[in-house]
Amino acid sequence: MQIFKVGGAVRDRLLGKPVTDIDWVVVGATTEEMLAQGYRPVGADFPVFLHPKSGEEYALARTERKSGRGYGGFTFHASPEVTLEEDLIRRDLTINAMAEDDQQNLTDPYHGQRDLEDRILRHVSPAFAEDPLRVLRVARFAARYAGLGFTVAPETLELMRQLSDSGELEALTAERSWKEISRALMEDQPQVFIQVLRNCGALKVLMPEVDALFGVPQPEAHHPEIDTGLHTLSVLEQSALYKQPLTVRWACLLHDLGKGLTPEEEWPRHIAHEHTGLKLIKAVNERFKAPKDCQELALLVGKYHTHGHRALELKASTLLELLQSFDVYRRPQRFEEFIVACEMDARGRKGLEQRSYPQADYLRGAAKAAREVAVQPLLEKGFKGPELGEALKRERLKALKAYKDAASA
Incomplete structure (x- = not known):
């Protein structure tokens, strides 16, 4: 029996980044041997065990074969004869297909260390194209490591494009998709996630409402970047720079969906896009079964973000209606998240990233004034x-x- 540390723990150590999750693979062992040593079995699909003391997961080395559609369409084979190299080749990227023993001796059959040095996200084998979830995973890694200069290898992007065209992405469950999307949105550069999905055609399949924003112009006076899709990416980028929570980042991604419905003859104006976009925001929310707080904030930001920008001009009665809509008396945090989402929207414009946003403190003051009225x-x-x-x-x-x-x- 040999035990190796694999995947992200090896990758992040070589990158000099903090190691949080550790995955272990066991070569040359049987289920009976694991049980005899006190490991506790978990997982119905393939043999995974919890260490008797640390509680960490140890998986028997295994191979896999495509047997159906989607993320779950695989059969697994685990036995003492499966080698470490055979286990590693089923992984997604070369940088995730490295292993090390307890002396930190590296096993790197697919040149992951070289790709780390070259800042390349490259698939391990053609079997990459059998798992549609990997499209989302690679885009997420691109968002995570963009700051270090990582890019997706052209041949990997081509496989992602083939997967996007194959219809396999539709086989992903809402839960699996949301898990990847939510994690990607919380990376340092979530806008890269959306851009990579668009580059391989996956955005058009997963979120056609967001994809439709690219190429749609806005008035240059308010939006020097002009393109609505580029503006959305910039707003998302600002939300990450300012360390906003997932609720705000999700709202930032969806806030302008109504502009994708504006007839071309009305461009670059987008009259009432706040209202036309609500049905699209609702559709995206439901497609991925987003958590309730994410759904609610996205709809409220979509509907009222222009109120936020015009806060200083609003009549007192309109201000009151706005506060009532957010239930600021019982849910003050939701209104605060609306305010910062509006600020990210204002900053997500070319050359205007540093401008002040006095509307934020004005709205906070209005909420405070209304809340202080005694019953x-x-x-x-x-x-x-x-x-x-x-x-x-x-x-x-x-x-x-x-x-x-x-x-x-």
């Missing part, structure tokens, strides 16, 4: 039920008018 005095005056709600609304409107007057004084 108790109204209760003491005898208001209750619907009458109390109306009285509270009147007092909040009064507070917002006073706030607006003070701000413009």
